[in-house]
Amino acid sequence: MTSPEATVPAAQALGPASQSLPKLPESAIGIDVGGTGIKGGIVDLASGELRGERFRIPTPKPATPDAVAEVIGQILQELLARPEAPAAEDLSVGVTFPAIVIDNVVLTASNIDPAWINCDTSQLLSDLPGRTFTLNDADAAGLAEARYGAGNNLAGTMMTVTLGTGVGTALIHDGVLIPNNELGHAQFEGEVKAENKVSAASRERLGMDWPEYGEVLRRYLVYLERIQPVNRFIIGGGISQNPELFMPYVTGLRAEVVIAQLVNNAGISGAALFAAEQARLADSQSS
Template structure:
């Protein structure tokens, strides 16, 4: 039972024909146009190309933003001029398969739950550590969307009242303390201090700035300054996970995104901070902490599988 998954990113639109085991049969990608109408045209053409000669049961379209609970309307997209956009209806009238629309982090998280690190549990939280912090929640084998469809925005959970201003307009969101951008801030602060931050300072002086790959390379070399910055990041993520655990009680936390390539070097401070901040420690069952297994294909695989689930249920 094959389905099509489309993932609309900031620079590219990726698509794939995917089977019920999460295996990609064929794939496609094009640059993301600047105009919203042109994006819709590219999605329609990609669905048509990927479905040619196959018999897909549906197509899932994943995009950043708030999507309604019916997987139909884009309430708000941060990078595309969609405001209360009836995207599902507009695409469905132009293709010959049923269509659903889903938040991109939800789609990627669902793929990780179905075919990746979370495939053996029923309740999972995934946090994706990139420029910001994205995430998804699965409870009792179901993707959590909330009453209006805009739930699971874990990156905007407040961890510091009155803290740093976030792009969402609020202050103190975990995105400002647990993201790749935050890691760069911590690394620069350590570089300013010298001492264990000397290698960070040397790289910054040589390259003019400290970017993500620079810091990642020093982490892999076990540079003490880079590891200290990573521990600071992990501490915030562990605190946020403890708060989420009190409400959701997941069996597993999964961490994805570029920073998660640090693997156990990231998970160790997350676990430590989680346990330090967990209420009733010693009596509350402890979840697993794992690194995401699906990387670049998670969005298209998750979108396709959600389209397949929708087709079965309807």
């Protein structure tokens, strides 16, 4: 006999209104580890919005696992001291890294200290309060956009493309994250990594004006369509705050191309949602 869980649409099966998971808590904490700063916030899981201001500490140099873990602990301590903090007995903490992360183990270090390779974050962060889960930073942003932002309630397949120091990609199908897509590291037009040509930092480094950059981005999205067809591209990262400068040149794609809605807080919101859902999944599987 088919279980009730198997009949739940994928968009709901891991969503805040899930019929197959116990109800999520009202809030969780997300912490986004970046190259220049580590920022965290308390996230309302119904809306994806932050409860109170986010808290940021500069990324230590060198950004070794122990040094970053200490900063994560400081951010968590500050957030838990707030009156709107989640209850200790139901605390989930999501942490993002600019790396491939599988089962809470960091497997790459293209934009972070090499000491992170094969680091088990479950052990590294085991002394922190609550239950901690880690994921790729672009995946967190893509999950947040799919559930709360420009992809909310969209069936089918979408990809969030974050444009900043590098290029991150996150693939979502019917509301479910397919992790560690990392197509910013694919070869593109002679570059070993697409991000060497397509990132916002590369635009400045190569001296591209906005029409030229918009055309490069258009060709990159055409390339992505060939290897991973989607219904919608969501363009995020800091560059998405000024879409009028480049979006008029991103034309002629089969997929719809839209601008992200959550921008700076997407990683925090997605990390918190991911952690809360993973905690509920673990509970349901052990019961």
